[in-house]
Amino acid sequence: MTQQFWSSRRHHTAISRVGLSLPARRAVGDLPLERGTRVLDYGCGRGGDVRALQHLGFDATGWDPVHFPKGVREPAEIVLLTYVLNVIEDPTERRETLLRAWDLAKTVLVVSARLRWERNQIKGTEYSDGILTQRRTFQRLYAAGELRDYVEETTRVRCVSAAPGIVYAFKDDEARLGYLARQITPDGGWLASKNTASAITSVVAHLEQRGRMPRLEEMPQPIISLLSHLRPAELKRLVEQEADPVKVERSADRAALDTLLFLALELFYGRGPVSSIPLPVQLDIRAFFPSYTEACQRADRLLLKLRDDAYVRRAMNGSTAGKFTATALYVHRRALHRIPTVLRLYEQCASIAAGRPGEWSVVKLRHQGRGASWLDYPDFDTDPHPRLAASYAVDLKTLKSSFTSYANSTNRPLLHRKHEFLADDDPDVPKYRRLTEAEVRAGLYKSPHLIGTEEGWERELVRCERELRGHRLVRRTTSG
Structure with a gap:
């Protein structure tokens, strides 16, 4: 028998926002958005994200069947489907809604939903595959991996879990791999340049940070214009004269390892065609490895080692x-x-x-x-x-x-x-280590099983007649 679904009071789940929701905030930080980028909030509720995105300079619009029924539903580079799927009680309608949002996305669809660990925050009874709340609304809670799997199965593309309960579905592999590359090696940016000397300094900074000379197509247009009168060989000579060879070598080693990390991660999640790899990564492969095949083989061996x-x-x-x-x-x-x-x-x-x-x-x-x-x-x-x-x-x-x-x-x-959680050359390590040594001398670590919680630690401080003032251990003062 086909189960009959009622029309829930979905509009009661829409909340008023002052700032960006978490999914929208993550998208702004994760994706290469520029002022004027078109963003559609599909199922925008009361429109809080739309207003915040407009304030940030994006061409943001929203549509909602109750609060903004006359909103424009036109294709956009970024489409947000924020906490919509979880309030739809009919699985067929839920899937259709996801597909409509996917069809409207030109570059990426951002999907978010509430997660199962929020169950204790919701008062209601089990209904179908979710919860019927006391307010006659519906909540379908997902496991983090389950949400990604559902979006993948529906859109038929490989998706990425950007954060718990937030999934990115990219329209093509190039955009998806660009996102993965930025997670490993964030874009360093370019120094502002007003003349030839400052433009050369900017290229020097790139060489020291990346371990290789940049290609023309990687440079911002203002720097290209300032350096257009120099032949490539002359620019290379000038830049290498100014660059610190130790920094360049260290960065080259790091970039080679980052490239292996990217290629291994790509294989873990489905390796796309070579042409889809971001240009900077392609150039790193050319600079630091004999061939793309050799780089992939080394990355594959790295992924296999993860199982050992x-x-x-x-x-x-x-x-x-x-x-x-x-x-x-x-x-x-x-x-x-x-x-x-x-x-x-x-x-x-x-x-x-x-x-x-x-x-x-x-x-x-x-x-x-x-x-x-x-x-x-x-x-x-x-x-x-x-x-x-x-x-x-x-x-x-x-x-x-x-x-x-x-x-x-x-x-x-x-x-x-x-100090043990950091690298030895972290500037805070000496301060943290001095505190640890003082606590050891005071006998505070004699019973490690007693000090793992606030109450146990406080009891040991009292027993040893010590107290903390910032990162200094001093004798406990007694009143009276």
């Missing part, structure tokens, strides 16, 4: 950044680029599979099994023992994810030995 438990464990144990434990490697986000390439690939694969959260401080990579957790310590830099605010974890074998919030906890987990 012993190899991964050795890489973690030998990492110059991060804290290696009996079960995992913990690395602060600003030291992530310093860990071995195979471990960077590990973290990138996890993020592409289930989405990396927007707020996180430390990533945990398990070597017993394959799984990643992004841990949010908002006050890592200012708190000598930062408290854990939230954790988002994904199992790479099952692609199941989970989210834990400690916002309402009165006894949160906290960190010790902060």
Whole structure:
């Protein structure tokens, strides 16, 4: 028997926004948008994202069947389908809505939905494949990987989990691979140039940052105009004279590893044609490898090593950044680029599979099994023992994810030995290490199993008659 669906009060789920929603904010930060780019918010609710995007200079419009029924539904470079799928109770209509939004997207469709870990925030009863709320609205909650799989199956293109509950569906491989390349090597930008000398300085900066001379097609038009009177050989000579050879060599080594990381990640998620690879990556391959075939073979071997438990464990144990434990490697986000390439690939694969959260401080990579957790310590830099605010974890074998919030906890987990999560040359390491050494001398680490939470740590501080003033350990003062 075909199940009959009622028309739910979907418009009651629309909320008033002052700023951008999380999916729209992520899209603005992740995608190469310029002022004037056309954006369509399909199912825009009360139009908060549309107004915020217009304020930022985008050509944004919105349509909603209740709040903006006369809105224009025309193709746009970027189409937002923000928290729409989860309020449609009819699976057939849900799919049709996704397809209509996909047809309107010229470059990328941004899809977001509420996730299963939000179940305790919703009061209601099970209905069909979702929840019938007390307000007579419907909520279909997704697992992070499930949402990506659903969008892929419907659009028939490979999609990317940009963050938990946010999926990007690109119209072509070139746009998708461009996004992946920016995740590994963000665009460095070019220095402003007003004359030949400053234009040469800008090219020098590129050489020192990328490890190779830029091609003409990579340069901004103003720099091309300023350097047009120089022959390529003359420009190369002038630039190499000014560049620091140590910086160039170091950047070339890093760029070669980044290229391998990109190619391995591309294979993990489906390698497209050579022509779809972003131009900067193509030029890196030409500069740092004998051939594209050789680069791909090395990248493929790197991906295979990710399956080797012993190899991964050795890489973690030998990492110059991060804290290696009996079960995992913990690395602060600003030291992530310093860990071995195979471990960077590990973290990138996890993020592409289930989405990396927007707020996180430390990533945990398990070597017993394959799984990643992004841990949010908002006050890592200012708190000598930062408290854990939230954790988002994904199992790479099952692609199941989970989210834990400690916002309402009165006894949160906290960190010790902060310097161990960073690279040795991080400027904050000496300060953190001095604190750890003082705490060890005071006897605070004699019972490690007692100090992992706020209450246990405070008891040990009292026992040892110590207190913290910033990142200094002092004797506890007694009143009276």
